[in-house]
Amino acid sequence: MFPGGWEGEVLIFGHEPGGGSQPRCQATSSVTDRTLYFYDADTGALLGTILHPRAQADTENCTWHNYNVVPTDKGYVLVSAGYQSGVSVVDFSDPTNAREVAFADPAPLVPTRLGGDWSTYWYNGLVYESDITRGLLVWNVSDDAVAGARNLDHLNPQTQEFTIDRKH
16 A cells, blocks of 8 residues: 555555456456455555556556656546556545546557556656666656645655645
């Protein structure tokens, strides 16, 4: 689990079915395999989910993977890698109605092989994507959900070092 908003009120749960090497984002894949879950940090109650919005081919390895939360006080936004499903930017300010606000979904790798986005992180206004086969890609997201996000002097996505109170 990872902290949701920067004040830690919402937790995000995702997993890596198939070890990240199998196609788990097809229209016929288990809903559990294609879903992120949002929980109330105080009660553990399920607040909402988001199903991966784009079905992938049966040759594309895919999961929600290595995500982090954008440091903003306006709402809750995460960026996520999905192997061959690419990059997703998800606004979960209303966890009952989380929605993807931006994405990059590259064409399937031919011939079929393990590849795609290993990790994707937000840092100082940009999305940094580490792609197994293409290397480092840097994206600029221009959606209101990420406008005015805080710049940081460093980032360790696995360790939250401070909190940001959300403006309601």
